[in-house]
Amino acid sequence: MRTIVVGGVAGGMSAATRLRRLEPEMEIVVLERSGHVSFANCGLPYYIGGVIEKRSALLLQTPSSLAARFGLDVRVRHEVVAIDRAARTVTVRDLDGGTEDSLTYDWLVLSPGARPVRPPIPGIERALSLRDIEDTDALAAAAQGATRAVVIGGGFIGVEMGENLVHAGVEVSLIEATAQCMAPLDPEMVEPVHARMRSAGVDLRLQGLVVSIDEEGVTLDGGERVAADLVVAAIGVQPDTQLARMAGLAVGERGGIVVDEHCRTSDSAIFGVGDAVEKRDAGDGSSVLVPLANTANLQGRRVADVIAGRAVEVRPVQGTAIVGVFGLQVASTGWNEKRLRSAGRAYRAIHTHPADHAGYYPGASTMALKLLVDAETDAILGAQGVGQAGVDKRIDVIATAMRGGLGASDLADLELAYAPQFGSAKDPVNMLGYVAENLATGLTENIQWHELQDALDAGATLIDVRTAKEHAAGAIPGAVLIPVDELRDRAGEIVSDDVVVHCAVGVRGHVAAMMLARPGRRLRNLDGGYMTWKAGETTQ
Amino acid sequence: MRTIVVGGVAGGMSAATRLRRLEPEMEIVVLERSGHVSFANCGLPYYIGGVIEKRSALLLQTPSSLAARFGLDVRVRHEVVAIDRAARTVTVRDLDGGTEDSLTYDWLVLSPGARPVRPPIPGIERALSLRDIEDTDALAAAAQGATRAVVIGGGFIGVEMGENLVHAGVEVSLIEATAQCMAPLDPEMVEPVHARMRSAGVDLRLQGLVVSIDEEGVTLDGGERVAADLVVAAIGVQPDTQLARMAGLAVGERGGIVVDEHCRTSDSAIFGVGDAVEKRDAGDGSSVLVPLANTANLQGRRVADVIAGRAVEVRPVQGTAIVGVFGLQVASTGWNEKRLRSAGRAYRAIHTHPADHAGYYPGASTMALKLLVDAETDAILGAQGVGQAGVDKRIDVIATAMRGGLGASDLADLELAYAPQFGSAKDPVNMLGYVAENLATGLTENIQWHELQDALDAGATLIDVRTAKEHAAGAIPGAVLIPVDELRDRAGEIVSDDVVVHCAVGVRGHVAAMMLARPGRRLRNLDGGYMTWKAGETTQ
């Protein structure tokens, strides 16, 4: 029996090693087009930035180490150029020798990954992209000689490249076509990310479309020129399906190879895993592209199980992801508000600004968290977080709660490890649960930053319950100041039956709302307070 | 309607503030024996150590701030000395005025906390304990003048006090009666904690019983003297039930006030929350004492809901806890192996030593993780972790998985946020799931460090699959060295049908085990490898 694996990195190599463990006797051949296998894709930007100093650190395994430990037949610079499904053979081109060979398989695993999107604009051939070690070497060399770079695209890789080129001493303009970087985040959540990039020296240009690239830089759609001696295209990735398409395997409408819950393609002897395949969304079962290493590695392991006859299934995906941006942690899981809104789902959003650990212990910093909740079932639909520290933990906990089927209100009584340097007696996640429970039971009502203007236009009274000093430093137009600690005495000043209260983050607003509630009065607390409103207004 | 709350810190004050939000008109009186309310108990040791510099940082609220914001009637230095259940009154002693007063209640909430255990040994009155701000002031003053301290007890507070006295420039001997500090951890997990304390200069004395205390220090049971001009007793805490007992409320066999899932005591007008009450264990429903701030705060909030007529229930507790020890994170949730063994439960233990983030990204450090799994149902029963970084996150994720009812094997496909500075493509939690799944499906078998000797005595062959260099630096007696990368060729050298393989941590051992498996041969991988074995042997 012979299994051939196409692509020797995350999904492919995880499949090969696991398969070896399960099938000591099977012949396993791994064919890899580039010059390296098992490399740390996710570390490539940091090598360019000099954060990872040694190139060898990126190479986790080599063909010979994989032969010694796992008895794998790993061939780099070998590209699979065709699949003959009827004959169960692949045509392999030796990229150094230039020869072609045919290899038979019993099982074929495709893990070719995703290729960078390269828009068809004049001069695109001047732009570098980042996918493998060869690209990395080219980019690192180019960064050496460069003084000004343009990075096109504000997604994960664009943002990482922007940061790392700064680390490499290059002046960076980052050009993003939409109004915000990091599409998985909603606009009000991304504001600190934009601010951080700018304060770190990145010339961030939103709503800028690059229409051409030439020797001196790029031209934007408005005619504006941005000088650059290095241009990086990081506009996103698309499944590498050339081989699959040529072989007539089913490719879905998202552009990925179609596989079932056993990673089987439309040909039962051929499997597909990783960035090249479409996944099932945990939210609604639809087909989605989730090009993440965790998923690729897991699918690789699962496909080996399937080939070895073990009963396993690949689960639908939530798409939990994180990126570092000049020391900020930016993470998300599940759906965002944009997507919920465009799908017409009934949801509730909750914004908080907790400290990563007890405020009385040195070094605490504030993060922004957002939880999205099914308005009918209380199910957790998604979460986002941005902050200096502790965001990764909260997003992982929420992702786990989602996977475990906990409702948003159940977050209230999660028992999370608390000592003052690590969290709070009411952890930020618990606090999200408190707020969710109040909303779910109808005890409180909130209003989102983007809904406020409509409410005011409809005649709502807006009360700012912060201190006079906070109010003076920046206020929402039309807000009347009554500090929460005076509210008990001054409640009578508020006569309206449509009241919105707000504070800086929502906590004092909640206290005020509970105090001012009375039958017949609609009382809403501005969710996330002034901070979320301000961030939303800024990015919008 | 009047609610009286006894004890104005974690549970008590959370009950009062929530109740105010729910019941704007209710009269709420908080009676607190000490001179302060709403203080950060968990920060007290760090103030003594100078880590928290300002005493005011410990005082989160004051009676006047609570009056202004919440309209609470908060009286410090007021001790409740008796409850007349028939008359629904409490007798309150004004500790400054010396007068006594009687106050009627409709609802009474007891949150008196726990008091330090003070063993009845000669001289115990010389030992200081740490519970409130007054204790803290006394201890901080004593630490100023001290040069040598003895801390009695190696639990959470003892360990924190040991560290903080070192920070305060005092030489510390920490004396623990059992063979290990931090009872929630199993012996092999606590070894790095002992090592860290010792390398930080703590004179750690295990299996030492203090039999008397005098002016010059303490005497141990063996007659040994340990000099000290400051003695701190941190032997544990016990529920403060004096008032409850006097009032004839039911007190359980663990010594805590008995309450139901609505925090109701045996008197339906009286509630109990926090450290003073017995909780239901999430593992087996038994009564347990879990003196933690998260639980106390949550119960306080829940009891307010109950009084306000909201439908809520207090869930059984897992007891997730963490402590910092000179930069080490030491955390646990659920049951430990000791407890499972003594309860006669069928369990599996898994030990791993993963890095907190990708090894190729700078700054990664290794942690030790332990997962305990129900051998029949695959349910997660508990987890422990010790390491420099990222332990809090993994324990919180596992605690959440337990709460969500995920099985140990389900940890394999948790989608956790990955970028190289925050985790691994296969997160340590995923990896625990991989191992659990292999065990649950019978693909692999492991053997624990404490089972190894019996297996060897029974004739098993032990193969060390590490490198010759690793073997030379320290090996298990009787182990035969065959490095994993030579094993493919040298497998024939192993003839036994009872084989135990081991490497440093278990990963190469797993590869070797899968390679050497054959029908009729029992093949076990030493769980956690040499590292766990060595740690266990050291602490045992």
Ligand SMILES: Cc1cc2nc3c(=O)[nH]c(=O)nc-3n(C[C@H](O)[C@H](O)[C@H](O)COP(=O)(O)OP(=O)(O)OC[C@H]3O[C@@H](n4cnc5c(N)ncnc54)[C@H](O)[C@@H]3O)c2cc1C
């Ligand atoms: C710069 C960068 C940063 C990233 N950062 C993160 C991160 O922080 N977190 C995260 O979760 N994910 C990150 N990712 C994504 C992650 O690396 C991918 O999700 C993962 O590697 C996908 O695994 P895969 O096996 O599907 O594809 P890959 O790992 O890309 O492997 C595919 C391999 O197949 C080879 N191949 C393709 N076609 C053929 C053929 N016909 N014949 C032979 N070989 C072929 C390719 O050369 C390639 O090496 C990052 C990716 C990049 C590029």
Ligand SMILES: Cc1cc2nc3c(=O)[nH]c(=O)nc-3n(C[C@H](O)[C@H](O)[C@H](O)COP(=O)(O)OP(=O)(O)OC[C@H]3O[C@@H](n4cnc5c(N)ncnc54)[C@H](O)[C@@H]3O)c2cc1C
């Ligand atoms: C030094 C120290 C460090 C800690 N560190 C941590 C940690 O890192 N993580 C963690 O989770 N937990 C920690 N804890 C435990 C945590 O503080 C408690 O679990 C929590 O405070 C319990 O809340 P409670 O309301 O039950 O009792 P407490 O917060 O102790 O409040 C009880 C109050 O009731 C008052 N009282 C008692 N009897 C009467 C009476 N008859 N009349 C009037 N007042 C009365 C007492 O004076 C006391 O102030 C620590 C505790 C201490 C002492």
Ligand SMILES: CC(C)(COP(=O)(O)OP(=O)(O)OC[C@H]1O[C@@H](n2cnc3c(N)ncnc32)[C@H](O)[C@@H]1OP(=O)(O)O)[C@@H](O)C(=O)NCCC(=O)NCCS
């Ligand atoms: C590293 C790579 C070759 C896979 O190798 P691998 O041997 O499958 O994976 P690991 O070294 O992580 O080891 C995992 C195995 O050890 C086992 N294991 C881990 N800790 C163990 C322990 N303490 N005891 C027993 N077994 C243990 C796991 O169960 C797993 O085995 P299984 O799959 O049979 O269950 C492949 O993932 C790769 O090429 N990665 C680099 C590229 C990449 O991932 N890029 C994207 C991210 S940058």
Ligand SMILES: CC(C)(COP(=O)(O)OP(=O)(O)OC[C@H]1O[C@@H](n2cnc3c(N)ncnc32)[C@H](O)[C@@H]1OP(=O)(O)O)[C@@H](O)C(=O)NCCC(=O)NCCS
């Ligand atoms: C602080 C203390 C007085 C309680 O005050 P509190 O007002 O109940 O608690 P917080 O300030 O944390 O605020 C929590 C409230 O704000 C709400 N909230 C938090 N963020 C919010 C947001 N963004 N929007 C709306 N509401 C929000 C929560 O829902 C909760 O209200 P609820 O209980 O009615 O649901 C009490 O816990 C205490 O004394 N603590 C110190 C002692 C202690 O805990 N020691 C042990 C650990 S060191």
